[in-house]
Amino acid sequence: MFFPSGTHKDHGLAFNPLKAIVSPRPIGWISSIGANGIHNLAPYSFFNAVSETPPMVAFSGSPGTQGDKDTVKNIEETGDFVVNIVSSSLMNAMNITSASLPRDISEFDQAQLTPKPSRLVSSPHVAESPCYLECKLWKIIDLPQASDESKSRLVIGEVVGIGIDDAIITPEGKIDVAKYQPAARLGYKDYAIINKVFELDRPDT
Ligand SMILES: Cc1cc2nc3c(=O)[nH]c(=O)nc-3n(C[C@H](O)[C@H](O)[C@H](O)COP(=O)(O)O)c2cc1C
Known part of the structure; x- marks a missing residue:
């Protein structure tokens, strides 16, 4: 099967398969604070x-009924945000x-989570999260207008600080991903949990 983007329904696909194809995707659980202090x-x-x-992360926010997502509005106001990692035990709270x-x-x-002050940015982080990245805004890029006339915004930030729960650090000085089991997003309403990890040596090492 092949079809030009946007014509999936003419080809027997009930939903746009893009997100199912580009999967698993990590979930950036973004905490921020507005000029209103919320x-x-x-x-x-x-x-x-x-x-x-330099260490850089990016995410895109598609506008909702009230225009830009609150996260994007806050980041424009304060110039920073935090990326928190969703462990398997935080799936329901994330949702x-x-x-x-x-x-x-x-x-x-609403999710009964604890906002903890960050060290290098004004945005708080999620105390319950196993690791988090404190980020300063670098640039917001407006993506092209979509067929429904909305415009998504690509937020790019520099990671200026990294917080890790000491309990997930191994004696070898690595992070034990299988210990906290990060959640990943697939297509539709589907998720995956990373609970099995294996190593593969590169040919030139
Ligand atoms: C797992 C998951 C991933 C999501 N990813 C995105 C995304 O990449 N971009 C987006 O605009 N909304 C995404 N959403 C929807 C937003 O989380 C939702 O619109 C939220 O209310 C935005 O909150 P805010 O306005 O406080 O920023 C996602 C939702 C879920 C459950």
Whole structure:
């Protein structure tokens, strides 16, 4: 099967398969704070690390009924955000924070999570998360207008600080991913949990 983008329904596919094809995607659970002082938290799976040196991450927010997502609005106001990692035990809390709430209600409260002050940025991080990245905004790029006339915004940040729960660090000085089992997003309503890890040597090492 092959089809030009946007014509999947003419080819027997009920849903756009893009997100199922580009999977698994990590979930950037983005915490931020607005000029109003309210803490915000929401999952973004159009998210990834895009460079190691300098350490950079990016995610994109598609506009909702109220225009830009609160996360994007907050980051424009303060110039920073935190990426928190979703462990398997935080899946339900993560899902709760994806609800579209009025801007003056904090998803931390709704999901009964603890906003903890960060060291290098104004945005708080999720105390319950096994690791997090404190980020300073580098650039927001407006993506092209979509067929429904909406415009997504690509937020690119530099990682300026990294927080890790000491309990997930191995004696060899590595992070034990299988210990906290990060969640990943597939297509549709599907998720995966990383609970098995194996090594592969590269041919030139
Ligand atoms: C696992 C998951 C991943 C999501 N990824 C994105 C995404 O990449 N971009 C986006 O605009 N919305 C995404 N959403 C929806 C937002 O989380 C949702 O619109 C949320 O209410 C935004 O909150 P905010 O307005 O406080 O930023 C995702 C939802 C879930 C459950």
